[in-house]
Amino acid sequence: MNGAELLRLIGAQVCVHATMAGLRLAAPLLALQQGYSAMAVGVLIALFALTQVFLALPAGRFADRHGLRRPLALSATAATLGAALAGVFPVFPVLCLAALLTGGATGATVIALQRHVGRAATDSSQLKRVFSWLAIAPAVANFLGPFGAGLLIDHASTLVGGAPADLLSYRLCFAVLALLPLLCWALVRGAPEEAPSAPPAGAAPTRAWDLLRDPMFRRLLFVNWLQSSSWDVHAFVLPVLGHDRGLSAAVIGTILGAFAIAAAAIRIVLPVLASRTSERVVILSSTLATVAVFVAYPLLYSPWLMGLCSVVLGFALGSVQPMIMSLLHQITPHHRHGEALGLRLMTINASSVAMPLLFGSLGALIGIGGVFWVIGATVLAGSRMVWGLRLPER
Template sequence: MSGGLKPELARLIAAQICVHACMAGTRLAAPLLALKQGYSEAAVGVLLALFALTQVFLALPSGRYADRHGLKRPIGLAVIAATLGAGLAVAFPIFPVLCVAALLTGGATGTASIALQRHVGRAASSPTELKQVFSWLAIGPAVSNFVGPFAAGLMIDNAGFRGAFLLMALLPMFAWYWVRTAQELPPVIRAEGEQHGPTWNLLREPMFRRLLLINWLLSSCWDVHTFVVPVLGHERGISASVIGTILGCFAIAAALVRVAIPLLASQVKESQMLMWAMAATALVFGIYPFMHASLFMGLCSVALGIALGSVQPMIMSTLHQITPESRHGEAVALRIMLINASSVGMPMLFGAAGAVIGISGVFWVVGAAVGAGTHLTRGLKSGRTS
């Protein structure tokens, strides 16, 4: 089949961008306002953690809700929460309210992502189509991570913080415009005798546990790169703009590889792509600390972006094949909960480890862990479970 972007999927991606950009823009504006009001870096760190914290605790309820009610109800609730969160910051731009805004916009983004990933996964008719649709869907966060902060920054400079929060509050309403005409899929009819059980029963499935472990290892590499490169660049006297360019090269490469995957989906297997991504990541992490020139750091960043950017479509395609259809929402929720819990805790661990073994040592330790984990992909098999 063609790997082109279909109109229905394009509308869902636009909806995802609108909700996610609201959170991403608020995540830029809120810390800047807190710093301007005289709050400490520690307080700002807590504020930033709240954007991910809500997604940890709301992921499972959101997944179960999506399994019961489909696409539009969860998206509708996400739109209300995101608009309310950013709107409160317009009315009361004080630190406690900024914390509430972080919780609401972060939770809204997680809820919308779970509903959208479940919906497009169920709509796909083959493993090839699963890889295609999840590659397209994965482009949404990359776009919104640019659009949200860029728009918020422009508004702060030209209309103040309240103007920025107002724009962020309006964005989710456009998400509902894009999703309101989407066709709901028929409810999942469970097989006779199928027991639902608690969400944690999914972890009894060896393939699902293996997939989550692979996903955690590779998502940790994303966090390592984001955390370590600025520190490494600072140690070497590289300017902030060049460090930003190095990280930007990573993001662009990750987005471009997701555009290419739909065209190659029928020619690659998920397990093979994940094995390649883990091996390439381990190699790049091994040589990255030896690259002192910004040009070579940028090349490593591009290589890492290509490797890690290919991961999410493969993970999501496999997840939808190895878990029961009636529990796709819960399975997606467990994955999001794990990633966000890691994003909250891992930077603190990296910082502590860097103080003991050096910042280069963090690269090598994590790279060695990922390299050792490549064997996990060999036993990863696709095929829907009942």
């Protein structure tokens, strides 16, 4: 895969993901402005991930059967439809429908693109490099989507004599977001497509859950869950810890922002390092660094030191996903890559819905600092699973 093609695919993912990220900012703000409760807004936000839990496996199978372009055409259509409906009918039930459509479209896009990129790579070094570059897309989208949506909400209506953050501003914001998935389709419509891999002759029908019979796949899924939970606990618990330390919202936001920047930055450097080390070494190093940061966090009171921990954790966790994706493509059959990606995405999204409830309960029982230490101990115990991530002999 050449650089220009990879850049187009990254741009395509940014377009769909930015639509969801922008809508995830604008829709809750509009709902609050219309008088809906914080609980209702929480349900609205959860809907962005809910569709990905239930559609991940069907989307993976569909990508295995149809490749890249057809899944992305449907995803772009769904994302455009969701944002457009929100613009035409800016009422709460339609905002919920838009969340379901754009969330599902983003998940299906990720699966189709990751499958396509993984199949186009020729060796393990190239797998690590292309997934490192592709992993930059969500970071870029999570910045551009909310940033652009915020600017449109504050200023779009004023250009035609309206007021900031009025209903017209939201309509214009949703209209612009609806255009981005069309650009995604324009970027990928001419992408070269490999023929789908057929299952071996005489092979019995399979189900996605059959993949869990492979011990290495189970191990990889568990390791991925550990890293994802570490990401979630940092995003969920750090604001509470910062509040207990008396830090302002701006300082807490800066610490979280430093984490996001570090996670994106390491993915720019990672392609250079990919050919010099193995996936297992990178994941193990990340695991041990995560444990060290989680042990240190509750002991710190200085925002500068907490910011340093945030940066270290961003470097550690940001480097893991490309390595996980590289291993996943090497240990699963070619004709089932989409299913494996769908099962992984379903697990991660289900965890992201459930884990904040667990963190909140733990925090009430043992304190916020104790949550960091419990998760750190869990990650440390799981490091043995990381050491066992060995590719089968070929």
